[in-house]
Amino acid sequence: MGAESPLLICNEEHRFLAAEQMRLIGREDASILLEPVGRNTAPAIALAALFATRNGDDPLLLVLAADHFILDVDRFCESVKKAVPMAEQGKLVTFGIVPDRNETGYGYILRGEALSDGGFVVGRFEEKPDRQTAEKYVKSGDYYWNSGMFMFRASRYLEELKRRRPEILDACSRSISVTEPDMQFVRVDAEAFEACPAESIDYAVMEKTDDAVVIPLDARWSDIGSWSALWDVQERDGDGNAFKGDVLSLSSNNNNVRADGRLVAIVGVKDLVVVETKDAVPLAPSGLMLLATKALQ
Template sequence: MFLPVIMAGGSGTRLWPLSRQHYPKQFHALTGERSLLQETVMRLEGMEAATPLLICNEEHRFLVAEQLRQIGQEDLTILLEPVARNTAPAIALAALYARSEGDDPLMLVLAADHFIRDVAQFQEAIAAGVPLAQEGRLVTFGVVPERPETGYGYIKRGAALAQGGFAVDSFAEKPDAQTAARYLASGDYYWNSGIFLFRASRFLEELERFRPDILLACQKATGALKPDMQFVRVDARAFEACPSESVDYAVMEKTAHAAVVPLKARWSDIGSWSALWEVQDRDESGNALGGDVLSLDSANNLVRAESRLVALVGIEDLVVVETKDAVLIARKDKVQDVKSIVDLIKKNGRNEHLNHREVYRPWGHYDSIDFGERDQVKRITVKPGAKLSVQMHHHRAEHWIVVRGTARVYKGDEVLLLTENQSTYIPLGEVHALENPGKIPLELIEVQSGSYLGEDDIVRFEDRYGRS
């Protein structure tokens, strides 16, 4: 029995414009009908594992909870990071939380944004690593390389151990093409998967040996855990003071007790659009097409259409990604530079790196379908039984028109029940709330008008999601 620890942080900037800061790649269905996070949880079915523990950023908590609900996993505990501090502090929080529950489990640490084609091979590799972890080893899983890849770090194996594992000789940074070819030819190197298996106490011992500053900060952060529904919060100020470091640099490259187990499961971290093209199903011309796409005399392209028709004529080796508010066109051999486009968006003071036009909230989502200097139109969808916060605005008034379902509207001292084609007006400064009392999603059109239309013009008085 082991405790799966699923790290659902990260921004995935190389998969822009689909991946955004507030809706990163692990929450998207890139390789099937389920998101990468959901696939990670489902990959554990049939294993002798405890209920997984998830770690995510505070701002993603309701998104994680909703995706877990969709696959029938509402009972999972979600440990919240107030800020991102890389993988070593995240794993330390999980280990300390597990110890606070009176246990010292083997922890299987997984990233929520990986793709694994062969689940049976994955599960076999994990089973092979369990005896090594029980002996006190810090086990990592090395992907048997399929090509001289320059986009991954590598692990060099040392002496053979039990269960088909090896001692770790060394870790290597991402190589150039010539070095990667040499690694592949030697047969002694694996891709670094970022999957780990070790006992909680052993990880904390090694962390104390090599990075006591990280351990101390995480101990302070978990000194007064605060449960909130299925979420668990740590002390924000203490965790903000924690250094940011990867588990490889903090522990795995320094410990004398690292072991590596070969993994033959067609793994990918989907770190770029070209990496996604590699693992997707393709047509007879080598095109990986998703959405409403027409292709004529075109080959070896990745095309993803989110909201409209995309047509290709006579192009090769391109990535074309269309969303409601942005389009990316890049050569497949240049997609590592997408991160630079995101940096340019930030530098120019734009916000397309933060949100999609469609924004998800714990109660549902909204789509900003039109906006001007003093007006904005949104299509709002509220889940059955959900309620927006009791709030008011200093700078805008709102008109609501119900187009589907039933709305219960709280407006000052009034309570209104509106159905399709009915509407109401919320004056500037009026305290109000919106609720869906029905069994089907509530859809309405909201027309905002005023001198300032930013999302920060919200004063919350009461909120069932803890945001007031």
């Protein structure tokens, strides 16, 4: 299964970081659409679909977030291949993560009628539940985590957006009608895009369309949305530590240390998260690092 050059969408401030990451994986051919302001996923994907169809093409779009981690790539590719014929038939496919715990940090998708090719009609989308509700969802076997990953033909997404949220499509169409190419960067009209409503693809399209399909994905997925999620997917040494960068450890266990520029030394400590940056070095027990980093912002 072939694919065209990647298309990235990011904020103007992140353009060089995105370009460098594409260079590191050998994809300097990627186009990078620059948002002047954030307007959530529905407008961002609209920009991608409009850009992809600008020359009369109508490709399938595989929409992925930048901060997801997928350990079992083979299983992921199998699920993507299952999605292709559905998307070619005009369905809007989302990938539902097979849950392994009663997680309250994700939204859920209730599966409906089974389809012949391994997918299910989407029954409904559920907001992030409380612990008791999440446990009920997982025990039922009928719910998946909402991954925020999608596949559909570009024109189908634009059709649904025009039907469900024409204001978003209009603003995005106006913003991309005058683009400013700059190497691999593509800038859209800031004034037009700033006028666009901010809305997620779930609210704008997926919860309203009659053609939503969910494909189960069991590929050891995480959205890396917290330090605990990052901890779960990192490699660790014999003392249970996860280190990135220049770290010296003595008699220390189960620590997560990230050193971006300087040496970080830990001695006789355990269960800490330490993050060295040029501005600050927050250090906290693993369960409290989120509060520490927010306090420094």
